[in-house]
Amino acid sequence: MTVLSLDSVSKSFGSLKVTDDVSFDVPEGQALGIIGPNGAGKSTLFNLVTGNILPDAGTIRLNGRDVTREPAMARVRAGIGRSFQIPQPFQKLTVFENLLVAATHGRAARERDMRDPCAEVLERTGLLPKANAEAGRLSLLERKRLELARALATGPRLLLLDEIAGGLTEGECQALVATIRAIHAEGVTIIWIEHVLHALNSVVERLLVLDFGRVIGLGDPAEIMASREVREIYLGIEI
The missing domain is CATH 3.40.50.300 (P-loop containing nucleotide triphosphate hydrolases)
Incomplete structure (x- = not known):
């Protein structure tokens, strides 16, 4: 297809x-x-x-x-889900809250129905340990992962x-590529x-x-x- x-x-x-x-x-x-x-x-x-x-x-x-x-x-x-070249998360929201915004609007769904799918996306993208971290405090690699996670949260x-x-170091690039390859x-x-x-x-x-x-x-x-x-x-x- x-x-x-x-x-x-x-x-x-x-x-x-x-x-x-x-x-x-x-x-x-x-x-x-x-x-x-x-x-x-x-x-x-x-x-x-x-x-x-x-x-x-x-x-x-x-x-x-x-x-x-x-x-x-x-x-x-x-x-269609998309990441952007320059990550621009909602900096004052947590990583999990950023995903909830993407999921509820992208899927036209209720927030309570998107909690489990968002947690699953956090696990797939390696961000589960950062779920409650403020997005504005993430490293560049973590912000790149959040861009990927927000796109996936819409269910594309x-x-x-x-x-x-x-902009990533060689090691960071390899880690992110491994995540993309798995997805x-x-x-x-x-x-x-x-x-x-x-x-x-x-x-x-x-x-x-x-x-x-x-x-x-x-x-x-x-x-x-x-x-x-x-x-x-x-x-x-x-x-």
């Missing part, structure tokens, strides 16, 4: 075309990595998928349903990760934007490359990274 499908999706801001006729599918249970130089349109693509911005052309389908014009919250409740069928490994092993479909390539390639089964808003490669990660065009455009290596 296809969880997400984009068909000829384009978006411009004035004369700047940031997403140019993008098409791809993500099957259920797959992890897709997205790479590209800064300004390639990666975050814009995520914003189009989540409904934070609307495309000028093309169609976006989630689980076979056309969500192209649906607002962001409707897409969350339809099964599709999990979008936006440079979640950025993917549970069957969660993932799309992951990342510049830390060794982290990304240890999880994803396919790799998509963007440059100036266009897809210039999609396929097996090893084959994509070995291609001449990707090495010239993304890695800055003249072949």
Whole structure:
């Protein structure tokens, strides 16, 4: 089954075309990595998928349903969860309270019904010992884990990760990747934007490359990274 499908999706801001006729599918249970130089349109693509911005052309389908014009919250409740590159939790709330906010709004559920699911997410993401800690006092790795946990608390069928490994030490990165790999092993479909390539390639089964808003490669990660065009455009290596 296809969880997400984009068909000829384009978006411009004035004369700047940031997403140019993008098409791809993500099957259920797959992890897709997205790479590209800064300004390639990666975050814009995520914003189009989540409904934070609307495309000028093309169609976006989630689980076979056309969500192209649906607002962001409707897409969350339809099964899209997202982490952000810069964690911005509710700093004065506890870690557990942050998850309750995400779960109750993301699932349109009552708080008392979400307590056990949120506790389960805390355990899956390694945050259970920090459940009662104030979010503003967490380390960077813990804030990254909280971003992941808040996205999972909404009960997504599709999990979008936006440079979640950025800024971490090698050891911290390995610890977070192990958590993401375990979540993917549970069957969660993932799309992951990342510049830390060794982290990304240890999880994803396919790799998509963007440059100036266009897809210039999609396929097996090893084959994509070995291609001449990707090495010239993304890695800055003249072949």
